[in-house]
Amino acid sequence: xxxxxxxxxxxxxxVLCCCSIITMVMALQASATDMSCAGVxxxxxxxxxxxxxxSPLPSASSRCCAGVKQLSSAASSGRDARQAxxxxxxxxxxxxxxxxxxxxxxxxxxxxxxxxxxxxxxxCSKLQ
Numbered sequence: 001x002x003x004x005x006x007x008x009x010x011x012x013x014x015v016l017c018c019c020s021i022i023t024m025v026m027a028l029q030a031s032a033t034d035m036s037c038a039g040v041x042x043x044x045x046x047x048x049x050x051x052x053x054x055s056p057l058p059s060a061s062s063r064c065c066a067g068v069k070q071l072s073s074a075a076s077s078g079r080d081a082r083q084a085x086x087x088x089x090x091x092x093x094x095x096x097x098x099x100x101x102x103x104x105x106x107x108x109x110x111x112x113x114x115x116x117x118x119x120x121x122x123x124c125s126k127l128q
Contacts, residue, residue, distance in 0.1 A: 043067035051098035065110035
Protein backbone atom coordinates (compact mmCIF):
# COMPACT_ATOMS: atom_id res chain seq x y z
CA UNK A 1 0.00 0.00 0.00
CA UNK A 2 2.81 2.44 0.82
CA UNK A 3 4.41 1.94 -2.61
CA UNK A 4 1.06 2.55 -4.31
CA UNK A 5 0.51 5.78 -2.37
CA UNK A 6 4.02 6.96 -3.25
CA UNK A 7 3.46 6.25 -6.97
CA UNK A 8 0.16 8.13 -6.88
CA UNK A 9 1.88 11.11 -5.19
CA UNK A 10 4.60 11.13 -7.88
CA UNK A 11 1.92 11.07 -10.57
CA UNK A 12 0.20 14.05 -8.95
CA UNK A 13 3.47 15.99 -8.86
CA UNK A 14 4.20 15.13 -12.50
CA VAL A 15 0.74 16.31 -13.60
CA LEU A 16 1.13 19.52 -11.59
CA CYS A 17 4.54 20.20 -13.18
CA CYS A 18 3.16 19.60 -16.68
CA CYS A 19 0.25 21.96 -16.05
CA SER A 20 2.64 24.63 -14.76
CA ILE A 21 4.84 24.33 -17.84
CA ILE A 22 1.85 24.54 -20.18
CA THR A 23 0.58 27.63 -18.35
CA MET A 24 3.98 29.34 -18.62
CA VAL A 25 4.24 28.59 -22.35
CA MET A 26 0.75 29.94 -22.96
CA ALA A 27 1.58 33.11 -21.00
CA LEU A 28 4.74 33.65 -23.03
CA GLN A 29 2.84 33.21 -26.29
CA ALA A 30 0.15 35.64 -25.17
CA SER A 31 2.73 38.26 -24.23
CA ALA A 32 4.40 37.92 -27.63
CA THR A 33 1.19 38.34 -29.60
CA ASP A 34 -1.00 40.59 -27.43
CA MET A 35 0.94 43.83 -27.54
CA SER A 36 -0.67 46.86 -25.96
CA CYS A 37 -0.28 50.38 -27.24
CA ALA A 38 2.04 51.05 -24.31
CA GLY A 39 4.12 48.07 -25.44
CA VAL A 40 4.30 49.47 -28.98
CA UNK A 41 5.46 52.84 -27.64
CA UNK A 42 8.06 51.18 -25.43
CA UNK A 43 9.34 49.08 -28.33
CA UNK A 44 9.58 52.14 -30.60
CA UNK A 45 10.99 54.60 -28.03
CA UNK A 46 14.66 53.89 -28.92
CA UNK A 47 13.82 54.75 -32.56
CA UNK A 48 12.43 58.23 -31.95
CA UNK A 49 15.66 60.10 -32.74
CA UNK A 50 16.01 58.30 -36.08
CA UNK A 51 12.33 58.75 -36.90
CA UNK A 52 12.47 62.52 -36.25
CA UNK A 53 15.84 63.22 -37.93
CA UNK A 54 16.21 60.37 -40.44
CA SER A 55 19.72 59.67 -39.18
CA PRO A 56 21.81 58.00 -38.01
CA LEU A 57 20.54 54.71 -39.36
CA PRO A 58 20.04 52.24 -36.51
CA SER A 59 22.28 49.17 -36.53
CA ALA A 60 20.67 45.73 -36.61
CA SER A 61 21.93 45.13 -33.05
CA SER A 62 20.53 48.39 -31.64
CA ARG A 63 17.73 48.72 -29.08
CA CYS A 64 15.68 50.39 -31.80
CA CYS A 65 15.94 47.34 -34.06
CA ALA A 66 15.22 45.02 -31.13
CA GLY A 67 11.95 46.94 -30.68
CA VAL A 68 11.12 46.71 -34.39
CA LYS A 69 11.83 42.97 -34.27
CA GLN A 70 9.49 42.63 -31.28
CA LEU A 71 6.74 44.48 -33.17
CA SER A 72 7.31 42.38 -36.29
CA SER A 73 6.97 39.20 -34.24
CA ALA A 74 3.74 40.40 -32.65
CA ALA A 75 2.37 41.63 -36.00
CA SER A 76 3.02 38.21 -37.51
CA SER A 77 0.52 36.64 -35.14
CA GLY A 78 -2.55 37.77 -37.06
CA ARG A 79 -4.74 40.49 -38.51
CA ASP A 80 -5.95 41.84 -35.16
CA ALA A 81 -2.39 42.28 -33.90
CA ARG A 82 -1.30 43.96 -37.15
CA GLN A 83 -4.21 46.40 -37.01
CA ALA A 84 -3.67 47.18 -33.32
CA UNK A 85 0.05 47.82 -33.81
CA UNK A 86 -0.67 49.94 -36.88
CA UNK A 87 -3.19 52.07 -34.95
CA UNK A 88 -0.73 52.56 -32.10
CA UNK A 89 2.04 53.58 -34.49
CA UNK A 90 -0.40 55.96 -36.17
CA UNK A 91 -1.39 57.53 -32.82
CA UNK A 92 2.24 57.81 -31.70
CA UNK A 93 3.23 59.42 -35.00
CA UNK A 94 0.77 62.21 -34.33
CA UNK A 95 2.73 63.17 -31.20
CA UNK A 96 6.33 62.75 -32.39
CA UNK A 97 5.86 63.96 -36.00
CA UNK A 98 8.33 61.56 -37.67
CA UNK A 99 9.76 61.94 -41.16
CA UNK A 100 7.69 59.77 -43.52
CA UNK A 101 10.80 58.40 -45.28
CA UNK A 102 12.39 57.46 -41.93
CA UNK A 103 9.25 55.51 -40.99
CA UNK A 104 9.27 53.56 -44.25
CA UNK A 105 13.05 52.92 -44.05
CA UNK A 106 13.06 51.59 -40.50
CA UNK A 107 12.40 47.87 -41.11
CA UNK A 108 15.00 47.71 -43.90
CA UNK A 109 17.53 49.64 -41.79
CA UNK A 110 17.05 46.98 -39.12
CA UNK A 111 17.19 44.15 -41.69
CA UNK A 112 13.72 43.02 -40.62
CA UNK A 113 10.99 41.85 -43.00
CA UNK A 114 7.94 43.47 -41.40
CA UNK A 115 4.62 41.72 -42.20
CA UNK A 116 3.22 44.88 -43.81
CA UNK A 117 4.62 48.13 -45.16
CA UNK A 118 5.59 50.68 -42.54
CA UNK A 119 3.95 53.92 -43.64
CA UNK A 120 2.26 56.95 -42.14
CA UNK A 121 -0.44 56.70 -44.80
CA UNK A 122 -1.27 53.03 -44.08
CA UNK A 123 -5.00 52.34 -43.69
CA CYS A 124 -4.86 50.15 -40.59
CA SER A 125 -8.39 48.81 -41.08
CA LYS A 126 -7.39 47.23 -44.42
CA LEU A 127 -4.50 45.19 -43.03
CA GLN A 128 -5.09 41.47 -43.34
